[in-house]
Structures are given as C-alpha cells and as structure tokens.
Amino acid sequence: MGYVAARGGTEAIAAAEELVRRHRLHAAAPWLELEQLTERLRYLTDRVMGEGGLWAPELAARAIRQAEGDVIEAAHLLRAHRSTLPRLCRLRAVDADGLDPLRRIVPAFREVPGPQLLGRTLDYTGRLLDLADEDRARDDAAGAAGARVEPTEFETTLAGEATDRAAEERSARFPQRLLDVLRDHDLVVERRRPDDPEPVDISSFAVRPGIGRSGVLSVMARAETGALVNLWYRNILGPDNHLHEVTLGEVRHGELPVLVTHPHTGGDVRLGVVRATEVEAIEDLNGAEEDRTRFDVGYGLVAGHNERKAIAMANLDIAVHRHGADGALEQSVLMTTDGLDASGFLEHLKLPHYVTFRSMIERKQAMRTDRARQQRTGRHNRGANENGAQR
Amino acid sequence: MTLVQPRPSAVERLAGGEPRRALLDELSKREIRRAVLTAVAVPGYQVPFASREMPVARGWGSGGLQITLAVIGSDDVLKVIDQGEDAGVNAANLRRLVADASGVATTTVAGEATVIQSRHRIPEEPMRADQLLVLQVPVPEPLRGVERDMTELRRMHAETDYARMWVSLYEDLVRNGVITQTPGYPCLVGGRYVMATTPIPRWDIPKLHRSEHLSLFGAGREKRIYAVPPHTDVEPLTFDDVPFEVEQPDGACCHRCGSGSPASAVSSFLVELPSTGGAGRWVCSDTDWCARRTEQTSRYGTAAAGGPVREHEEVGR
Amino acid sequence: MTLHRTAAGARLQGDRSTAVFRVLLDTLARPGMVQALPPGLFPPGVAPALALPLALADLGTSFCIASDDEAEAAAQRDLVALATDARHTIPYDADIVVLGRPDPEAVGGLRSGSDELPEAAAKLAVQVEDLGSGATVVLDGPGVAAPFAVTVGAPAEFMLALCDRNERPPAGIDTWIVDRRGRVLGLPRTTRITVLDGTGTEVS
Numbered sequence: 001m002g003y004v005a006a007r008g009g010t011e012a013i014a015a016a017e018e019l020v021r022r023h024r025l026h027a028a029a030p031w032l033e034l035e036q037l038t039e040r041l042r043y044l045t046d047r048v049m050g051e052g053g054l055w056a057p058e059l060a061a062r063a064i065r066q067a068e069g070d071v072i073e074a075a076h077l078l079r080a081h082r083s084t085l086p087r088l089c090r091l092r093a094v095d096a097d098g099l100d101p102l103r104r105i106v107p108a109f110r111e112v113p114g115p116q117l118l119g120r121t122l123d124y125t126g127r128l129l130d131l132a133d134e135d136r137a138r139d140d141a142a143g144a145a146g147a148r149v150e151p152t153e154f155e156t157t158l159a160g161e162a163t164d165r166a167a168e169e170r171s172a173r174f175p176q177r178l179l180d181v182l183r184d185h186d187l188v189v190e191r192r193r194p195d196d197p198e199p200v201d202i203s204s205f206a207v208r209p210g211i212g213r214s215g216v217l218s219v220m221a222r223a224e225t226g227a228l229v230n231l232w233y234r235n236i237l238g239p240d241n242h243l244h245e246v247t248l249g250e251v252r253h254g255e256l257p258v259l260v261t262h263p264h265t266g267g268d269v270r271l272g273v274v275r276a277t278e279v280e281a282i283e284d285l286n287g288a289e290e291d292r293t294r295f296d297v298g299y300g301l302v303a304g305h306n307e308r309k310a311i312a313m314a315n316l317d318i319a320v321h322r323h324g325a326d327g328a329l330e331q332s333v334l335m336t337t338d339g340l341d342a343s344g345f346l347e348h349l350k351l352p353h354y355v356t357f358r359s360m361i362e363r364k365q366a367m368r369t370d371r372a373r374q375q376r377t378g379r380h381n382r383g384a385n386e387n388g389a390q391r
Numbered sequence: 392m393t394l395v396q397p398r399p400s401a402v403e404r405l406a407g408g409e410p411r412r413a414l415l416d417e418l419s420k421r422e423i424r425r426a427v428l429t430a431v432a433v434p435g436y437q438v439p440f441a442s443r444e445m446p447v448a449r450g451w452g453s454g455g456l457q458i459t460l461a462v463i464g465s466d467d468v469l470k471v472i473d474q475g476e477d478a479g480v481n482a483a484n485l486r487r488l489v490a491d492a493s494g495v496a497t498t499t500v501a502g503e504a505t506v507i508q509s510r511h512r513i514p515e516e517p518m519r520a521d522q523l524l525v526l527q528v529p530v531p532e533p534l535r536g537v538e539r540d541m542t543e544l545r546r547m548h549a550e551t552d553y554a555r556m557w558v559s560l561y562e563d564l565v566r567n568g569v570i571t572q573t574p575g576y577p578c579l580v581g582g583r584y585v586m587a588t589t590p591i592p593r594w595d596i597p598k599l600h601r602s603e604h605l606s607l608f609g610a611g612r613e614k615r616i617y618a619v620p621p622h623t624d625v626e627p628l629t630f631d632d633v634p635f636e637v638e639q640p641d642g643a644c645c646h647r648c649g650s651g652s653p654a655s656a657v658s659s660f661l662v663e664l665p666s667t668g669g670a671g672r673w674v675c676s677d678t679d680w681c682a683r684r685t686e687q688t689s690r691y692g693t694a695a696a697g698g699p700v701r702e703h704e705e706v707g708r
Numbered sequence: 709m710t711l712h713r714t715a716a717g718a719r720l721q722g723d724r725s726t727a728v729f730r731v732l733l734d735t736l737a738r739p740g741m742v743q744a745l746p747p748g749l750f751p752p753g754v755a756p757a758l759a760l761p762l763a764l765a766d767l768g769t770s771f772c773i774a775s776d777d778e779a780e781a782a783a784q785r786d787l788v789a790l791a792t793d794a795r796h797t798i799p800y801d802a803d804i805v806v807l808g809r810p811d812p813e814a815v816g817g818l819r820s821g822s823d824e825l826p827e828a829a830a831k832l833a834v835q836v837e838d839l840g841s842g843a844t845v846v847l848d849g850p851g852v853a854a855p856f857a858v859t860v861g862a863p864a865e866f867m868l869a870l871c872d873r874n875e876r877p878p879a880g881i882d883t884w885i886v887d888r889r890g891r892v893l894g895l896p897r898t899t900r901i902t903v904l905d906g907t908g909t910e911v912s
Contacts, residue, residue, distance in 0.1 A: 009483030079444035086416045087767050204422065204768050206439030206614035209542050327542055335541070341612050344449025348529065351451065351481050355474045355511045355676055356574040358662045359592040362638040363571045370568030417721055418766045424729050425764055425803075426827070431736050432882040432896035433826045434850045462733065464726040520738075549823035581850045581898065583878070601853075605737045620737045620851040620896075 024068075037061035046275070046304025047071060051339050052078030053203065053222045055274040055303055072224070072343045079340065082203070092259040092268060093199065096278055096301065097174055101254035106178050108247050108282060114175015119253065178249040179280050179297050189285070189294045191321070207334050209327055216320055216333060220313040221302050224339025231332060232312035235319055242319040242329055249280035249297065253305050277302050281314035287322065296321070414492045415460050419443045423461035423616070427607060430618035435580030436548070437531050442614035452485050452510060454609030455527035458616065459489055459508045462523065462607070468496045470504035475512040475660070475676035482510075499679045511574070513595040515659045515680040518604040520621060526589045528610035531617065533577040533587035553585050553628075560628060569636070570629065579626045580619055594637040594660040599625040643673040648684035650675055711783070715790035717751035720762050724749065728763040732884060735894030740847040740858045742839055745890035757886040758784060760833035761804045765794035772799045775808025784808075799830075807834045810842075810862035810885075812869035818881055820897075826878035829897065836861035839887045843867050846902040847895075857904065860895075861887050864911050867903045870895070 038045050038057045041064070048060045052075040060078060067073035103119025106112040118124075130137075182188045199214035200207075202222070207215055220228060235243040255273040262269045279300035285292055298321070300314030320330045336342065415423075419441070426440035445453040463469065471486040473479040477499040485508060490497050498504050501514040508525040518524060537555045538544050547553065556577065563571050575590030578599070588596055589608060599606060599619050606619040619625055627635040643661055644652035651658040651673070659680065661673040675681035720728055727746045735743050745759055761771045771794045775781035784806070785796050799805060799817045807814050821829035836842065843864040848855040860867060862885055874880035880897025895901065903911045 009478045009480040010487060012480055013484055013487070076444060076448065080414075080446050083415055083419055083443035083445065084413055087418050089767075201768075203443070204441045206441060208439065208545075209540075327540055331539075331541055340444060341449050344451060344453070345529070345612055346450075347448055348450030351510075352474050352479060353511075354662055355592055355660070356590050358676075359574040359590075359594075359638055361663075362640065363569065363573050366569045366636065367567050367571060374568060417725065418768070420725075421764055421766045422768070424733075425769075425831070428732060428736055428764075428831065428882065429827050429829070431733065431851075432829075432880075432898060433878045434898065436826055436878055438827050462726070462730065464730060465723050545824055605733075618737075622853040623850040 032065050034058050034061040034065070037064055043305065044069075044071070047225060047306055047309075048074045048078065050303040050306055050309065051075040051222060051224055052082075053303075054078045054082050072339045076340050076344075087204075089260055089263075092261055094256055094259055096256070097177070099252055099254040099256050099276065099278055100173065100273075101175075101252050102275075103251075103253040104175070105251045106249060107251070108178060108249050112175070112178060113181065114172060177280065182249075182282070182295065182297070187295055188282075189291050189296050191296070209330050209334060211334065213317070213321070216330065217299065217301070217313070217317060219334050219337065220300070220309075220316060223309070223313075223333075223337035224342065225306060225309045227337040227339060227342065228309055228312040228316065231337060232315055235316070235329075240329060240332075242323045243283070243315055244286045245284040246298075246315050246318075247282045247284075248311065248314075249282050250278065251307060251311070252278045253307070254278075275304055277305055277307055277310040279307070279310040279314040281311065281318065283315075283318045283322075285322075290322070412492065414446060414488065415443060415457065419457075420461045423457050426616045427458065427461065427618065430607065430616045431605070431620055433584075434620055434623050435584030435586040435617060437610075437615040437617045439614055440616050442611050445611065446488060447485065449612035450529055451481065452508070452527040453611030454613075454616070455508050455510070455525050455611075456485055456488065456609075457611060458525045458607050458609040459506060460492065462525070463489065463493050463495055463506055465494055467505045468498050468503055470498050470501060470507045470514075471509070472507070472512060472514070472677075472679075473510045474662075475514075476678045478678065500683075501679060511589070511591060512660070512676060513591055513598045515657075515675070515677045517598070518602065520603045522604045524604055524606040526591070526606060526608045528587065528589045528608045528615070529612070530575070531587055531608065531610040531613050531615040533575075533585050548584060551583065556585060556628065561630070564630070564633060570633065576635075577628045579624070579628060581623050585628065586617060586619075586625075592638055592660055593627070593635070594639075596625065596627055596635075596637070601625075640673065645675045645681060646672045647674055648681045648688060650681065650684065711786055712790065714751050714754065715787050718754050718758070718762055718787060719791040725763055728759050731892055732760065732763065732894070735884060735892050736882060736896050737851050737894075739849065739851050739895055739899040740856065740893060742858075742891050742893050745886075745892060747890070749890065754787070755784065755806075755808070755835050756888065756890040756892075757806050757808075757833040757835035757884075758788060759886065759890075759892075760831060760884060761788045761794065761806060762791055764831065765792040765804050767793045769794045769803045770797040770801055771795070771804040771806070772797055772802035773806045773808070774799060774811070774814050776811075777808060781808060802830055805830050805832045807832065810834050810836055810866035812863075812865045815866070815869040815873055815881065818873070820873055820879045820881050822879050829879065830881055832881050832883045834862060834866075834883060834885045836885055836887050838889075839885065839891050839893055844904045844908075846904065848900045848902075849896075850898050851896070852899070858893070860893060861885055864903050864905065867901060868911065871901050871903065873897075874899070874901070 038061050044064060045057055045060045048064055048071060049055055052060065059081065063074035063077035066077060101117060103121060104115065104117045106116060200211055200218060202215060202218045207219055234240045256276050257273055258271045259268045260271060281298045283296045283298060285294065285296055296318050298314040298318035300310035300317065302310045302313060316333055320333055323329050422441050426438045430436065430438045442457065445456050447453055447456060469486065469489055471482045473482040476482060486497050489495065501507065501516040504522060506523050506525065507514060510527040513524065532544060534544055534547060534556055537559050538547065560570055574592050575587050576593050576596060577585050578588055578596060580586045601622050601624065603621055605621055608617045629635045640661060644650060644655065645659065645661060649655045651661060659675045659677060662676045663671040663673055665671045731743050731745055735741060745756055765771050765788065771788060773781050773784045788794060789796055799814065800819055805818055818830040818832060819828060821827065839861040840859055842859055842861040844857050844859050845867055846855050846857050870883060874897045877898045882897055883895045885893045905911045
C-alpha cells in the first residue's frame with residue numbers, strides 16, 4: 001500500500017504543486033508573454049481553443065503556459081473555466097456564407113467562382129529545419145517589429161479586382177461556394193432538411209447515438225485533432241473502410257461574426273469575430289443503395305485555423321451519414337474522439353486501485369479453491385447441475 | 392474578449408456575487424440537480440446529464456465531484472475517501488477542491504459527515520438517514536461486457552431485457568466454477584434496473600440494500616447519474632443455488648485493530664500488505680474506522696463490538 | 709417595478725438555492741415524509757409551490773404554470789421567467805409544471821417520458837392548502853421502509869389521476885405537493901399509491 005505513505009495526502013499534493021510553481025517562477029528562461037503564444041504559436045492556441053470549446057485567445061495562451069505546453073491539459077483548463085461561467089444567452093446562428101476568408105482553396109476545380117486564395121499556409125514551405133543563426137534571426141525580428149507590413153500581391157487581389165461596384169466586391173469577398181455550383185448542375189444528393197431545428201448544444205446535453213447531425217458535427221468540432229485524424233485514416237486504410245473517394249470542395253479559413261439578439265430592440269448585435277476553418281468534402285457515392293449519379297458533400301467547421309481537423313471532420317460527416325444504420329461509426333465519433341475523456345480515463349489508471357485489485361485477486365483464489373474441490377469430488381463442472389433458477 | 396467577460400451587471404444578475412471561486416455556475420448546478428432528482432425517482436436508471444468539465448480530469452472523480460458540488464450546502468460536513476482512505480492523494484485533492492469552492496467543513500469521521508464522497512468503498516460504519524453517499528463511477532453501464540452498441544443497450548434497459556446478462560453469468564459459472572465478476576458486481580435495483588456498483592467490492596454491496604441513506608452515483612466522463620434511494624432493494628445478480636460471495640480471506644484479520652479475528656465481533660474489508668516470501672499482513676481499507684478501533688483497544692483493552700467507536704475525540708495520527 | 713422587486717427576492721442563488729433543492733431531494737428520496745421549505749424563503753405573496761421552478765429552472769428549461777385564476781397565473785409566469793430566464797410553454801412541452809390547485813384534469817396533459825426516455829418526464833409541483841387535510845393514501849415502493857398512510861392535502865380524484873399517469877414506470881410524473889405553509893411532500897413516479905376513502909377502504 002504505497003499510497004498509505006501519503007498519510008497527509010494534502011501535504012504531498014501541496015509539495016507537488018510547490019515544485020511546479022517553483023520551476024515556473026524560477027525557470028532559466030524569461031517569463032513567457034501571452035503575445036508570444038498567440039502571435040508566434042498560432043496553431044497551438046487555435047488548437048487549444050478548438051478542443052477547449054472556448055474562443056478566447058488570451059485565455060488559451062494562459063492555459064498553454066500554465067499547462068507547460070500540454071495541449072490536452074490546456075484544453076482542459078479552458079473547459080473547466082467555461083464550467084464556472086454563467087450562461088447569459090444564446091448566440092444567433094450565423095450563416096457560414098458570411099465567413100470573411102483569409103484563405104480559400106478549391107481543389108476540385110481549376111477556375112471557380114471567386115478567388116483561389118492561398119493565404120497564410122505552411123503547405124508549400126519546404127520542410128527544412130531553419131538553422132539560421134539565432135542572434136541574427138532575433139535581430140531581424142526586432143528590426144521588423146515596428147515596420148508597417150505591406151499587403152502582398154495576393155492579399156491585394158481580393159480588394160483590387162473589385163473596387164468598381166459593391167456587389168462585385170461582395171462576391172469576391174464572399175464567393176459562391178462550390179456546393180452551390182454542384183447543386184446548380186444537380187450533381188449532389190439533397191441533404192438539406194425543410195425544417196431548421198436548433199443545433200444541439202453538446203455542453204448542456206449528454207451526447208449519445210441518434211443525437212442528430214448537428215450533435216455529431218459539434219462533437220467533432222471539439223474533438224482531439226489526432227483522434228479525428230486517426231479515425232479518418234482508419235476509414236481510409238484501416239478496418240472501418242467507410243470512406244471511398246473524397247475530393248475537397250472548399251477549404252476556407254476566415255472570420256465569422258458573433259451575433260446576439262438585442263433583448264430590447266430585437267435586432268442583431270455584433271459582439272466580435274471568431275476565426276474558423278471550414279471544409280466541404282465531396283464523396284463519390286458507390287454504395288449499392290446510393291444514388292451513383294450524384295455526389296454527397298460532408299461539412300467541417302472548427303474554431304481557429306486547423307485544416308487537418310476540419311478535413312477529417314467533413315469526411316467523417318459523410319461517413320457517419322452513409323453508415324449511420326449500423327451505428328458503430330457514429331458511436332466511435334461521438335464517444336471516443338474527445339481528448340479530455342480519453343486522456344483522463346487513461347491517466348486515471350495512475351490512481352490507487354488496491355481495493356478493486358484485492359477483489360480481483362480474491363476471485364482468482366476462489367476459482368482455484370473451486371477447482372481443487374472439483375478434483376477431489378470428481379465433479380467437472382456446474383453444467384451438470386442445471387437447475388440454477390434465476391433469483 | 393467580449394465572450395468570456397460579459398458586462399458585470401449581467402454577471403451579477405445571473406451568477407450572483409459568489410465570494411468564492413466557484414467550480415460550477417448556478418445553471419450547471421441546476422442541470423445536475425434535475426438529473427439527480429430523476430435518478431432518485433427512477434432507482435438504478437442511468438440519467439444522462441451534461442457533465443461539465445471539472446478541475447480534475449475525467450476518470451478522477453469528475454462525476455462525483457459535480458454531484459457533491461450540486462448538493463452540498465454551507466451547513467454540510469464533508470468526508471472524502473478513496474479506497475476507504477481519507478489521506479490518499481486523490482481524496483485529499485477532491486476534499487480540498489470542494490472545501491475551497493463551497494466553504495464546507497470537512498471531517499474524516501464517518502459519523503460526523505453529512506455528505507460522504509467516495510471512490511471504490513462504502514464506509515464500514517453504517518450510514519444514517521441524515522447522511523448522503525456520493526460514489527464516483529468510472530463505467531456506469533453494467534451490460535457493456537455483453538453489448539457495446541449504445542442504442543441496443545438503451546433498448547435492453549428500456550425493455551428489462553437482461554437475458555444476455557444472465558447467460559453470461561451462467562457461462563462464467565460453468566467455465567470457472569464461480570462467478571468471477573469482480574468489483575462493480577451487477578445488481579438489480581428496485582426489481583427493475585440492472586446497475587453497475589461503481590466498482591465497490593462485493594463486500595460493500597449489502598450496504599446498499601434497503602439502506603437508511605441515499606446513494607448517488609456520478610459518472611462524469613460517461614455523463615450519467617444514477618441513484619439508490621433509502622429502503623430500496625439492491626440484489627446482486629446470482630442464481631438460487633449459488634450464494635453471492637463477498638471477499639473474506641480465510642483467517643485474515645487486521646493487524647492493527649484485529650477486525651476479522653476470532654476474538655473480534657466485527658469484520659471489515661481487508662487489503663493485503665504484500666511481503667516478498669512469507670505471508671502478507673492484512674489491514675482495514677477503511678483507515679478512519681480502523682484507527683478509531685485501534686485507539687479504543689489501546690485505551691480500554693477491547694474494541695467495541697458491533698461497530699466503530701462513536702466518540703469523536705482527536706485520533707492520533 | 710413591483711414584479712421586478714418580487715422576482716429579485718424570489719431568485720434563488722447559492723445556499724438558498726441549495727437548501728430548497730435539498731428539501732426537494734430529501735422528500736423525493738423519502739416519499740410521504742414531510743419537510744418544510746426554509747422559512748422566509750420568498751417575499752410575501754409568492755406561492756410556495758413556485759419553489760420548484762425557482763430552484764430548478766434555467767435558461768435551458770421550459771416551465772408551465774396552470775391555475776384557474778388566470779391573472780394570478782400570468783403574474784406567476786412573469787415572476788418565474790424573470791427570476792430564472794426559463795421559457796414558459798404549454799403543459800405538454802414543459803419540463804417543470806406548477807398547478808395552482810390539485811386539478812385532476814391537468815395531470816393528464818403533462819409529459820411523462822417513456823421506457824427509453826424516463827428523463828423526458830415533467831416535474832410537477834402542486835399547490836394545496838394544507839398537507840394535513842385531503843385524501844389519505846398508503847405509500848409503498850423505493851424510499852419507503854414499510855407501507856404507511858399519510859394525508860396529502862389533495863383530493864382522492866387528483867391522487868387517482870396521478871396514479872393513472874404513474875401506472876407504468878419508468879414513465880411517469882415526479883410530484884411534490886406543497887402547502888401554504890411551505891411544507892413539502894414528494895411522490896416520485898415509482899411510489900405505489902393506494903388511495904383510501906373516508907372509511908379506510910381502497911378507492912379505485
């Protein structure tokens with residue numbers, strides 16, 4: 001019973017906390033500013049906000065710093081913080097057509113309505129470790145710090161092409177989505193429903209199979225990125241095999257407005273914006289019962305810039321829809337992709353389990369005692385004694 | 392940061408000016424309370440609840456913690472145990488969190504507590520009607536061993552279709568000679584629902600049957616709450632000719648308080664202190680109960696029979 | 709402004725909210741055992757049965773208040789809506805229902821959940837004059853050590869209507885009967901209720 005050594009578990013915990021605190025305060029490196037995380041480790045803060053289910057860049061940065069870079073731990077800090085906040089009102093649902101793109105690519109076509117906007121991406125930067133002299137890099141960064149950043153040629157394209165008329169500008173800023181083009185050509189199965197139900201709020205409702213598409217999408221939007229990518233890959237290459245041939249329609253990263261209804265005027269009030277990544281994935285239907293003359297389109301939308309996760313989400317949206325009847329994939333998506341759930345349960349194995357383990361040992365011994373008795377009496381099993389009625 | 396720092400007047404209006412740093416806002420507590428009431432009204436049924444994230448990880452008592460925070464008031468006295476022990480690190484941590492957030496008094500003496508949160512044990516001292524037991528549950532679904540599909544599991548509970556559970560117990564018995572189901576032994580509650588017993592050892596299960604106290608079970612990760620009200624049948628699933636067996640090591644007794652020895656009128660759930668080579672020693676898993684018996688023995692030469700010492704004087708640690 | 713002031717006084721937070729919940733919990737766990745709401749809980753004029761929505765309703769909940777006195781019901785609706793941000797709705801859609809009097813007709817129109825969704829059942833508070841009067845019933849089931857008789861402040865017809873709804877648990881309606889003095893008696897859907905007439909004979 002090693003844990004009994006923790007007579008005074010409180011003291012042991014306090015000592016562990018003190019070690020954490022001491023190393024945080026007396027680390028060899030200078031204090032980590034929140035800006036350094038939000039500005040220089042953008043993907044990290046975005047990922048923590050997405051998995052934490054809370055848009056709050058500075059709080060995410062605090063969480064990352066406090067968690068010493070552990071992503072799941074940081075997401076946990078955000079979610080536990082959320083649990084303490086009062087629920088003030090419901091936000092208005094916003095149309096994703098209102099996403100103001102910072103980046104937009106459409107792999108499925110060469111020329112599309114609106115621009116192909118590569119934007120800020122690491123996709124085409126060579127994966128060569130930057131070995132520039134550290135002092136020089138620091139000087140460069142310091143020198144550039146105060147300078148005004150001119151828009152690049154590609155950033156100006158958007159505004160430059162459409163200065164004439166407001167409508168044109170709007171169509172360039174908020175281009176028609178590929179899905180609408182496909183719909184015009186009658187190439188997609190109809191998945192829109194005539195009613196417009198309120199989306200399921202997974203933070204106030206226990207998810208379980210049958211929750212509906214909005215619930216499945218919400219779970220994926222908050223899922224652990226790696227878990228979602230792995231589940232996607234299992235369906236491509238692994239035993240699940242629920243995805244066939246996926247092409248990406250839209251991949252967008254941009255800003256979405258946050259709207260509330262004014263309690264007195266009833267009008268929309270814009271509180272601010274959140275960044276989000278949006279993906280439409282086109283699946284070539286090949287099932288026996290499916291409409292092979294058309295495509296199906298899956299949808300992904302995650303907080304912050306996280307294309308990997310949004311793509312996996314859009315693909316899995318179709319996969320759940322196509323194989324909803326057997327339920328197994330839906331259950332996997334709903335119940336096994338949350339980072340906090342999986343990691344927490346895994347790590348709980350570190351807790352003392354000596355009571356349950358004692359109970360398990362006792363059963364092993366009981367089995368042996370029973371076997372020894374059977375050998376003595378020559379009885380082989382209880383199967384011969386079949387009158388065991390249910391109590 | 393408009394979304395996370397709303398106008399103070401609105402916060403004041405809805406959240407109230409909590410002087411302490413609350414771990415759950417009032418609305419989250421209400422949602423848990425509604426689920427708890429449904430659980431009490433339908434004994435053994437797993438009521439889904441939102442399950443907010445707590446300052447402890449999923450699997451570390453987040454379900455029990457949410458229930459405790461939702462039920463506890465400033466008049467309450469809280470005891471928290473893990474494996475029967477008050478001093479374990481996890482128990483100490485949860486106790487500290489609740490005390491800091493709610494300002495309640497804490498105790499290690501079972502008889503003094505009004506709310507007892509526990510993982511894996513029920514105290515040896517019989518609980519009273521004015522006490523409430525909150526158990527932390529890692530896996531609330533008793534049928535998961537025979538069925539994985541959640542939709543089918545719902546159907547089975549809805550239709551009281553426990554045939555496959557019985558078959559699996561029977562096969563276990565035939566194959567192994569005994570029912571090998573270890574802690575978390577499945578029970579039929581109120582003659583209606585099969586329920587997972589958290590896992591507490593089989594030793595503790597009779598303490599749930601027609602008890603004086605209310606037991607609440609919280610599974611935070613799996614987002615389920617269930618309950619056993621007082622005076623409710625909790626019957627371990629077994630067969631007429633196969634008596635339900637609790638853990639009772641032959642000839643073992645607590646080397647501190649003597650519980651379980653021929654001279655002792657009481658026995659308790661014992662855990663082994665293993666030693667390499669020779670026979671291990673045994674000790675009560677309920678450390679507070681054991682400590683007070685030991686104190687009694689050293690003071691009066693004999694431990695009180697039939698239950699633990701009721702006196703509440705300081706126990707030397 | 710009076711309404712706002714009353715609503716502010718009726719808003720339950722922190723310990724007051726917990727205390728009311730504990731009464732609801734204890735009375736539901738021990739059917740038929742009467743407990744009193746904390747004294748001075750609400751401003752004068754707030755019906756004690758409103759303790760149920762005031763303690764349990766919130767932004768995500770719907771409630772319904774039904775009463776013969778339409779003006780009184782409307783005032784109570786505004787009060788609960790203001791104090792909890794819950795949404796008022798028709799009886800069948802409501803998560804939490806308050807009946808201004810033990811009206812047998814009204815019980816039929818409430819949501820009782822199903823075998824698959826016991827949690828969809830309504831929670832009901834019934835305002836009565838005095839728990840010491842009304843029908844005598846014998847209670848048995850979970851939470852009851854041994855069957856016992858108790859007066860419930862509501863007439864036999866109401867109790868029979870409730871028995872009807874709770875015939876097939878886990879579907880049913882969890883009920884708290886609250887009298888003018890703030891005394892509460894809980895009847896979960898799993899309680900078996902036998903209604904006696906004046907002579908102590910079972911009414912069916």
